[in-house]
Amino acid sequence: MSDLVPFAVAVPILGSLVAFAAGVLRSKSGWAVAVAASVAQLAVAGTLAASAFGDGRIEYVVGGFEVPYGIELVVDGLSATILVLVAAVSLGVLAYARRAGPRSNAFYAIYMLLVAGLSGMTITGDLFNMYVFLEITGLAAYALVASGDRGRSAVAALKYLLVGTVGASLFLLGIGYAYIGTGTLNMVDLGQKLAESAAVDPTLAQAAFALIVVGLFIKVAVFPLHTWQPDAYAGAPDTVSALISALVSTVAAYALLRVVYTVFGTGFLDANPVAHSILLGGAVISIVVGSLLAVSQNEVKRMLAYSSVSQFGLIVAAIAIGNGTALVGATIHLVGHAVMKGGLFLSAGLVATETGARTVDEFDGLVERSPVGAGAFGVLVVSMVGVPPTIGFAGKWYVALGAVEAGAWSLLAVIVASTLLTLAYFGRLVERMFFREPDPESATKRAGATNATENADAVADGGPRSASPGMYATVAGAAVLAVALGFAAFGYGDHLQPTIDTLLLSP
Incomplete structure (x- = not known):
């Protein structure tokens, strides 16, 4: 095998x-x-x-x-x-x-x-090769964001390139410090040598941790290192927005979890409270500020982008909690967020294709004009808020339970508050989509704009004039998965627990 x-x-x-x-x-x-x-x-x-x-x-x-x-x-x-x-x-x-x-x-x-x-970032056991795959991922993502046929796409890609390069450079510098201190790049071997505190200069280990974590914070889009994300998600073609929102930060967050516990381990975090504070501080700020920024957005894709800042803050919080329950929750939420947020971006693209609606103000009566798009969007929103039995509920439940087990009551309060804020910014969309009548005059104007020019803005290189069965099937499938995975999540958590327990035992 x-x-x-x-x-x-x-x-x-x-x-x-x-x-x-x-x-x-x-x-x-x-x-x-x-x-x-x-x-x-x-x-x-x-x-x-x-x-x-x-x-x-x-x-x-x-x-x-x-x-x-x-x-x-x-x-x-x-x-x-x-x-x-x-x-x-x-x-x-x-x-x-x-x-x-x-x-x-x-x-x-x-x-x-x-x-x-x-894929390479996911399965590599070598820290330098994780950097190589991180760079491949970054370069490809920059190009995909720039594939839109608008100037906005090019500007967003340039900003993503500049900020992403800083993140990759910090990650590489951290690897350099780790190699100087240990003479190895294999992650398991690194973990074993860093655990031998007498053999490694603690200053080198601390510098390596700080640089690697901050570099990955940029890739994950942890506040205030998130500045590339709203522009990239909003400026990219809808297909690209869905792909990178579902996978790029997700794999970067996985890399953060893997490096923190395979390379540095719980012993390092216990011995270096500042390292733990970096994780916890970044998590709390992202959860709160990301949610507040999402509430204030009118453009739907930017609102979804700031929502991701908050949701990944929750995952970083689980990494900071550092017990088995929280890390299982982090993994489940990574999977759930990929399905939910990717589905939301695709649903938003379907809605824009059919109606031209791209702002919150334009979502009035959307269920009448784009029933499949609005229906899928509504189900995915319910999952994002964390209503049982969806996958969004399962991930948050595990993380919250992990916080309780760790006695992190203040962090639990932040998680609950973020759920209420998520309800606030998504609730206004649901209210407009399902409980308001469409404005006939503005709907006509939007439809005309879509047929003439706005549809070309939605996609690049020959976008659709109407939705296809594949587009409908994809958004409907994401909505179904958000519910189905919720039923499977707890059984999956039991299967994953031995792997997480082994990870936490890493030196």
Whole structure:
């Protein structure tokens, strides 16, 4: 089974190369290539996940070199979960993109390169190679954001590039300090050597932690290092907004969890209260300020972006709590947020395609004008708030229970407050969509704008004039998953718990 591990990265890379090369022979063939590669990758990811949960940790060392000198790829219950998530979400978004666009072969080549980078970050057991895959992911994401045909997309991509480069540079500097102190880059070996406090200069370890965590905070979009995210999400084509909101920060948050507990461990956090304070402070500020900023937004995509700042603050809070219950909750919420937020962006894109509505003020009576889009949006909003039995409830329940077990009552209060704020900014949308009558005059104007120019703003390189069955199926599927995964979450948590317990025992 270990020989299958590298294919989790090799398949999307091959798909990227084939999609690009196919453009020479036949334009617009990239979508079919990307779908084929995504189906193959999902099969690989599913097979690895079944083995990881059934038989335990799977290891593969590239080139046959012994660990820690060889590049190690690792699949356990945690990384298998994120790997399946990456494969499944990227395939689902492709169903939407068939009609919505962008449609060029170059777009799909970069799309699959992003999937390869995310997959590599998920399964690498080597800190430097995590940086390499982080850079691949970043470069692909910048290009995808810029694929919109508006100046706004280009400006958003430039801002994302500049801020993202700072984050990657800090991450690399942190790796450098860790290597100077230990002489190794393998994450498990790093953890063992850092645990031998007498053998490692504590100042180097502290500097490495601070730089790596702040670098990943930028990638996750933790406040106040979130500034790239609202512009990138709002300026990108709807397909890209859904993809990067569902996966890019999700995998970065997974990397944060993995590095904090595999490389540094609970012993480091206990011995360095400032390190714990960095995690906790970033979490609380993101939860509160992200929610407050979301409440004040009128553009729907920017509101969803600030909502992500708050939701990832909740995940960082779970990492800071650091017990098994909270970390299971963090993982469940990572999966749930990917489904919910990706689905919300796709639903917003479907609504804009059908009605031209892109601001809160334009959502009046939306259920009459876009019933599928409004219905899916409503279900996903209910899940984001955390109403049982949705996946949003399950993730928050585990994190809140972890806070109770840790005696972190003030943090529990922040989590409850964030739920109320989430209800506030999403509640106004629900009220407009379902309980107000549409304004006939403004609806007519929006429809005209959509048919003429605004639809071209929604997507790049030949967007739709009307929604397709694939677009409807994708948003409806996300809504169904948000509920179905809620029923499965607690059983999944029981299966994941041994992996999390092992992670917490890392030196």
